[in-house]
Amino acid sequence: EVQLVESGGGLVKPGGSLRLSCAASGFTFSSYSMNWVRQAPGKGLEWVSSISSSSGYINYADSVKGRFTISRDNAKNSLYLQMNSLRAEDTAVYYCVPGFDYWGQGTLVTVSS
Amino acid sequence: DVVMTQSPLSLPVTLGQPASISCRSSQSLVHSDGNTYLNWFQQRPGQSPRRLIYKVSNRDSGVPDRFSGSGSGTDFTLKISRVEAEDVGVYYCMQGTHWPRTFGQGTKVEFK
Numbered sequence: 553e554v555q556l557v558e559s560g561g562g563l564v565k566p567g568g569s570l571r572l573s574c575a576a577s578g579f580t581f582s583s584y585s586m587n588w589v590r591q592a593p594g595k596g597l598e599w600v601s602s603i604s605s606s607s608g609y610i611n612y613a614d615s616v617k618g619r620f621t622i623s624r625d626n627a628k629n630s631l632y633l634q635m636n637s638l639r640a641e642d643t644a645v646y647y648c649v650p651g652f653d654y655w656g657q658g659t660l661v662t663v664s665s
Numbered sequence: 666d667v668v669m670t671q672s673p674l675s676l677p678v679t680l681g682q683p684a685s686i687s688c689r690s691s692q693s694l695v696h697s698d699g700n701t702y703l704n705w706f707q708q709r710p711g712q713s714p715r716r717l718i719y720k721v722s723n724r725d726s727g728v729p730d731r732f733s734g735s736g737s738g739t740d741f742t743l744k745i746s747r748v749e750a751e752d753v754g755v756y757y758c759m760q761g762t763h764w765p766r767t768f769g770q771g772t773k774v775e776f777k
Contacts, residue, residue: 587766596755596757596768596769596770596771597706597708597714597757597759597768597771598768599759599765599766599767599768602766611764611765612765613765614765647713647714652704652716652719652759652761653716653719653725654716655713655714655715655716656713657713658713
């Protein structure tokens with residue numbers, strides 16, 4: 553059974569930082585490109601970032617480029633998102649999504665003073 | 666960026682009747698590898714999204730066969746042959762051909 557457990561969300565002040573983690577199991581993590589997708593409260597889905605299976609290719613949405621960094625550790629079956637210079641508009645549930653095939657429960661990030 | 670435009674944004678449905686959602690892209694979604702990376706996702710109230718359809722018309726495992734996807738180029742459709750109670754929710758199309766990946770605005774399916 554595929555399991556995706558996102559963690560690291562919480563309340564942070566504007567300008568602050570958070571590091572999200574995603575622990576994956578039940579599939580061959582090292583074979584999948586991995587994505588972060590977010591959903592602001594009551595809004596639609598927004599792709600944030602992708603990383604290829606070997607970390608050779610990385611892409612970011614313009615809205616987070618230069619502030620967020622995606623990374624992965626295939627030995628630990630884990631995906632990360634380092635989020636710096638956070639803004640109120642980054643408030644959302646962040647989902648870890650392998651290949652867009654499976655979705656976890658997400659972790660809520662709230663940016664507010 | 667490729668803009669994904671869904672219609673309608675709200676779809677009142679009747680139990681047992683068919684339903685259809687349109688998704689149009691601002692550019693062709695045919696990839697240089699010959700595939701068309703158009704996905705459909707369902708998000709039931711209070712739940713995470715799940716993928717229903719990938720590469721235009723391929724149903725994911727466990728997805729009922731009342732769901733079908735079709736289309737090509739820039740024009741795509743998700744059809745539900747006979748709506749059931751569990752189909753209420755928001756449906757999104759998403760293109761995986763171009764960077765950045767982009768989603769449609771979502772179509773809310775609810776009973777009349």
